[in-house]
C-alpha cells in the first residue's frame with residue numbers, strides 16, 4: 001500500500017439547533033404560557049487513534065467531513081436532539097495541525113485516544129426560557145450558534161525511539177538492515193530510500209527499540225532540495241538521533257563538510273530536533289585503514305565541534321553494529337520517559353446553566369416584536385385541543 005503520511009481535510013462541526021417560539025393552546029386554556037423548547041447542540045468532530053490503521057490514504061480521497069446539526073426545539077418544551085458527533089479514525093502517531101493558524105491541535109499517541117478538532121455549535125433557547133415576572137408571554141428566542149469549521153492537516157509521525165540522519169548513500173538503510181529485520185532497499189545511488197522505514201531492534205528477547213530510517217538530506221534540503229526536510233518530522237518523537245557519516249564517500253566529497261551540511265539543515269528545521277540527544281556514527285570503516293579512520297574522525301569532530309559519543313561501524317559487514325545496538329538500548333532505557341504531548345478529549349469547562357444565564361442576560365437586547373400577531377408568525381404556534 002502506498003505510504004501516505006499527510007492529508008488535508010476540511011471538517012465542519014454541526015450547527016446548534018434553534019430555539020423556537022411556541023405557546024400552549026388547549027381548550028379552556030385560552031392563554032397558556034410559552035412552551036418553545038431549546039434546540040439541540042451541534043455534533044463535534046473528533047479524531048480517534050486506531051492501531052488497525054497505518055496510513056492516512058483514505059483521507060486523501062475523502063476530504064470533507066461533517067458532524068450533524070442539532071435539531072431545532074419543539075413545542076411543549078421539548079428540546080431538540082443533539083447532533084451526532086463525527087469520529088474520524090486515524091493511525092496511532094497522527095498529529096492534527098490547523099492549516100490556517102499553523103497551530104498543532106494535538107498528537108494521538110495511544111490506541112483509542114480521542115481529540116476534538118471542531119466543536120459543535122451551542123443550542124438556541126426557546127421562548128419558554130425568557131418568561132419573567134414582567135413578561136409572561138415572551139416572543140424571544142435565540143438561534144443556535146454555528147459549528148466550528150476548520151481546515152486540518154493530518155500528519156502521520158512514525159513512533160520510533162531512534163532516528164537515522166545523514167546524507168544519501170551514508171548507509172542508513174544498510175544499518176537498519178543490519179540491526180533489525182526490516183529490509184529497506186539499499187543501493188549505491190543517492191535517494192534510494194523515498195519513504196521512511198521502521199525496524200524493531202531486538203537486543204535480547206524482552207529488550208528492544210524501534211529505529212527509523214528516513215530519506216537522506218542534502219544541502220539546501222530546508223529550501224526543498226532533494227526530497228526536502230519533510231521527513232525530519234518523523235524524528236521529532238525519537239529519543240536519540242544517529243548521525244551517520246560515510247568515512248569515504250563515493251562522490252569524493254569531504255566527510256567533515258558533509259557532517260556540517262547535515263547539522264545546518266537540522267538547525268534550520270527546528271531547535272527541538274537539533275537539541276535532541278545525538279550520536280555520531282562513522283560508517284564504512286572497512287573502506288579505510290585504521291589510521292585514516294582516526295584522521296577522519298578527528299577532522300569531522302573538529303569541524304562540528306563535537307564532544308559527544310562517537311561510534312564507528314561497517315554496516316554492510318555488520319562490524320560493531322551489535323555493540324552499537326546494545327549501547328543504544330542501554331542508553332535509552334536510562335532516559336527519563338518523555339511524556340508525549342497529547343490531548344485527551346478536552347475537559348468540558350462549560351456549564352449550560354452559565355450559558356443560559358449569559359444569553360438571558362443579553363436577552364433585553366433581542367428584538368421583541370411589539371406588533372406580534374400569532375397568526376402571522378411563521379414559527380410554530382401550536383394550538384391543542
Ligand SMILES: Nc1nc2c(ncn2[C@@H]2O[C@H](COP(=O)(O)OP(=O)(O)OP(=O)(O)O)[C@@H](O)[C@H]2O)c(=O)[nH]1
Nearest residue numbers: 169170171172173174187191192193216314315316
Ligand atoms: N563498503 C561499505 N559499503 C557500505 C557500507 N554500508 C553501506 N554501504 C553501501 O553504501 C551504499 C548506500 O547504502 P544505503 O544503505 O542505501 O544508504 P542510505 O543512507 O540509506 O541512502 P539513501 O537511502 O539514498 O539516503 C550501498 O551501496 C551500500 O552497499 C559499509 O559498511 N561498507
Ligand SMILES: [Mg+2]
Nearest residue numbers: 172173192193
Ligand atoms: Mg536508504
